[in-house]
Amino acid sequence: MSLVARHLEQNGVPTVVLGSARDIVEECGVARFVFTDFPLGNPCGKPWDTKMQRSIVGTALDLLERAWMPRTTVQTPFRWSNDEWRDAFMRVDDSNREALARAGEERRRQQAEAKKGDRYRNGKS
Amino acid sequence: MNQRRPYRSFVSYIDRSREYYAAQGYSQPYTWAHHDDAPLTPLKKPLSECRVGLVTTAGKMDAEAEGQGRRKIRELYAVAANPAPRRMFTADLFWDKGATHTDDVDSFLPLNRLAEYAAGSRIESVSSRFYGVPTDYSQGRTSLRDAPQILEWCREDGVDAMFLSAL
Numbered sequence: 001m002s003l004v005a006r007h008l009e010q011n012g013v014p015t016v017v018l019g020s021a022r023d024i025v026e027e028c029g030v031a032r033f034v035f036t037d038f039p040l041g042n043p044c045g046k047p048w049d050t051k052m053q054r055s056i057v058g059t060a061l062d063l064l065e066r067a068w069m070p071r072t073t074v075q076t077p078f079r080w081s082n083d084e085w086r087d088a089f090m091r092v093d094d095s096n097r098e099a100l101a102r103a104g105e106e107r108r109r110q111q112a113e114a115k116k117g118d119r120y121r122n123g124k125s
Numbered sequence: 126m127n128q129r130r131p132y133r134s135f136v137s138y139i140d141r142s143r144e145y146y147a148a149q150g151y152s153q154p155y156t157w158a159h160h161d162d163a164p165l166t167p168l169k170k171p172l173s174e175c176r177v178g179l180v181t182t183a184g185k186m187d188a189e190a191e192g193q194g195r196r197k198i199r200e201l202y203a204v205a206a207n208p209a210p211r212r213m214f215t216a217d218l219f220w221d222k223g224a225t226h227t228d229d230v231d232s233f234l235p236l237n238r239l240a241e242y243a244a245g246s247r248i249e250s251v252s253s254r255f256y257g258v259p260t261d262y263s264q265g266r267t268s269l270r271d272a273p274q275i276l277e278w279c280r281e282d283g284v285d286a287m288f289l290s291a292l
Binding site: 001002003004005006007008009010011012013014015016017018019020021022023024025027028029030031032035037038039040041042043044045046047048049050053054056057058060061064065067068069070071080084085086088089090092097100101103104105107108 | 137139141151164165168182226228248276285
């Protein structure tokens with residue numbers, strides 16, 4: 001998404017990115033970024049909270065007008081109802097380490113099977 | 126509330142996903158796009174005279190997606206923005222399914238909120254179409270195939286400024 005924003009900017013179209021993965025957007029480098037520190041999924045405001053959504057969209061419109069330097073990030077003032085999601089998302093610890101390793105093995109096995117099937121169907125076995 | 130913390134507050138998805146996939150046995154980490162510089166184009170006219178477009182990473186909710194809970198291909202698309210879709214396909218995207226949901230499309234595709242700003246004359250209008258770009262493992266496909274197509278649609282529709290909302 002950030003790569004698309006950069007391409008539009010390079011070709012004369014002003015952009016603003018709205019997102020919650022701050023590191024990914026800022027590493028890529030975009031002109032204007034409205035960051036909301038929420039779990040991934042609702043970068044434009046909490047579901048059904050039209051007032052918050054209007055505020056975040058308004059912040060993005062303000063930033064379109066006012067940013068004078070690239071890589072301008074504005075963080076909206078909103079907070080999620082709790083902080084549990086911060087550690088829970090894609091967590092790796094002793095409770096799931098073995099299960100994750102097994103899931104990875106299984107996925108690679110399925111991918112290898114699918115590849116073998118493709119080669120067979122294409123007459124390259 | 127003032128606090129002191131020995132760590133940064135926001136989640137690093139680059140660190141988190143690298144460790145998660147390493148735990149699954151993928152030793153070669155994904156390499157994320159990094160640039161030292163970034164381009165910036167100022168608005169060419171007052172915002173109140175601008176047509177604003179919107180790009181999303183979410184997919185269209187078609188019959189297959191609806192029925193089978195998956196889609197065969199992740200495609201680039203441009204579809205009518207009015208009326209705003211009531212549902213979008215997000216099941217195969219990378220977002221926090223444990224903490225939240227995407228049942229309210231305006232929480233990630235704020236076409237109705239933008240239309241309200243157009244009605245209030247903060248912007249001139251919302252583009253007649255919005256644009257879908259698939260998240261792609263290949264940065265080459267995003268830069269060489271997807272981004273130029275979005276630019277072309279943007280020009281066809283007379284878009285003066287673009288919102289890009291990443292799920």
